[in-house]
Amino acid sequence: DAGVIQSPRHEVTEMGQEVTLRCKPISGHNSLFWYRQTMMRGLELLIYFNNNVPIDDSGMPEDRFSAKMPNASFSTLKIQPSEPRDSAVYFCASSGLAGYEQYFGPGTRLTVT
Amino acid sequence: TQLLEQSPQFLSIQEGENLTVYCNSSSVFSSLQWYRQEPGEGPVLLVTVVTGGEVKKLKRLTFQFGDARKDSSLHITAAQPGDTGLYLCAGAKGFKTIFGAGTRLFVKA
Numbered sequence: 001d002a003g004v005i006q007s008p009r010h011e012v013t014e015m016g017q018e019v020t021l022r023c024k025p026i027s028g029h030n031s032l033f034w035y036r037q038t039m040m041r042g043l044e045l046l047i048y049f050n051n052n053v054p055i056d057d058s059g060m061p062e063d064r065f066s067a068k069m070p071n072a073s074f075s076t077l078k079i080q081p082s083e084p085r086d087s088a089v090y091f092c093a094s095s096g097l098a099g100y101e102q103y104f105g106p107g108t109r110l111t112v113t
Numbered sequence: 114t115q116l117l118e119q120s121p122q123f124l125s126i127q128e129g130e131n132l133t134v135y136c137n138s139s140s141v142f143s144s145l146q147w148y149r150q151e152p153g154e155g156p157v158l159l160v161t162v163v164t165g166g167e168v169k170k171l172k173r174l175t176f177q178f179g180d181a182r183k184d185s186s187l188h189i190t191a192a193q194p195g196d197t198g199l200y201l202c203a204g205a206k207g208f209k210t211i212f213g214a215g216t217r218l219f220v221k222a
Contacts, residue, residue, distance in 0.1 A: 004155075031208075042214040043156070043201065055208060091155050100144050100205035104155030 002026070004105035006092050012111045018080040021108045024073055025094030033102060034067055034077050035091040043091070049075065082112045116140075117204050117213035125219045129191050134216040136202035137184045143205050145178055145185045150199040150215070192220045 005024040013019055025032050034046040047057040049069045057067070064083070069075040079086055089109050093102040120135045136145070144163045148156035160169050162178035162185060169176045173196075175188040189196055199215045 033210075043212040045210070045212075048208065050208070093155070099208060100146060100203075100210055101158055101161055102146075102156075102203075102210065103158065104148075106153075107155050 004092055004094055004103055006090075006105035006108050008108060009106060010109045010111075012113065013082055014113055015083055016081045017112075018078065019082045019086075019110060019112075021077040021090050021092075021110070023075045023077070023092030023105060025075070025092070026096075026103055027073065029094035029096045029103070030072070031095045031099050032069060032075050033093040033095075034075070035093065035104075036088045037091060037107070038088045046077070079110075082110075084112045086110060087112050117202055117211055119200075119202055119213035119216050121216060122214065123217045123219075125221065126192055128193055128220055128222050130220075131188070131190050132192055132218070133186055133188045134200055134218070135184065135186050136204075136213055138204060139183065140204065140206065141182050143182075143207075145182070146203045146205070146210075147176055147185070147187055148201040148203065150201060151197075156199075156201055189218075192218075194220045194222045196220050 007022045032049040037043045046059045047067045048055050052069045067077045089107045091104050091107045093104045095102045117138045146161050147159045150156040160176045165180045165182045167178045173190045177186050197220050199217050201215045202213045204211050
């Protein structure tokens with residue numbers, strides 16, 4: 001079975017550029033989470049979708065961040081414009097009926113110079 | 114703010130030693146998960162504990178949920194280099210899951 005798929009795995013961009021991260025959750029899972037991980041702050045929840053609807057976006061740092069889930073098999077996290085402090089590893093995770101058991105993708109390592 | 118505090122933050126031991134890591138909170142959780150994360154990868158779910166006092170075993174790993182469902186421990190017997198990684202606990206409360214900062218374990222051969 002395919003796990004959570006994220007792309008790209010690595011992204012290097014210059015400050016001010018738009019960045020789009022992509023996620024395909026596990027088929028049949030109805031919840032999707034975007035996290036950001038840094039050494040300083042650990043794993044932080046950015047936004048949570050249930051049945052493609054954003055339920056909690058209180059972790060989104062500011063208006064430069066936006067996330068969409070147009071269908072059950074695809075989600076994007078966009079940063080526009082990007083800043084050096086956005087450099088981190090971004091994870092997507094999905095869960096099924098046992099919503100508390102999350103399955104993580106391999107992450108996207110973002111470097112903003 | 115609901116916090117999950119993990120201790121120790123870092124642990125370096127020799128192969129064959131036993132160890133215990135802790136996850137503590139002042140909040141009650143409906144369930145608690147343990148994940149292991151290796152460099153360059155996402156966290157991988159190890160176990161979920163739901164009932165206060167529950168003990169689960171996964172080969173050499175023993176997980177315990179506190180009676181009050183506020184804390185948990187992970188005990189590893191005869192650690193191996195393959196156990197090296199970041200161990201994260203996560204507490205569930207409704208749809209929210211809160212992650213601890215993790216314990217970084219290094220097992221030397």
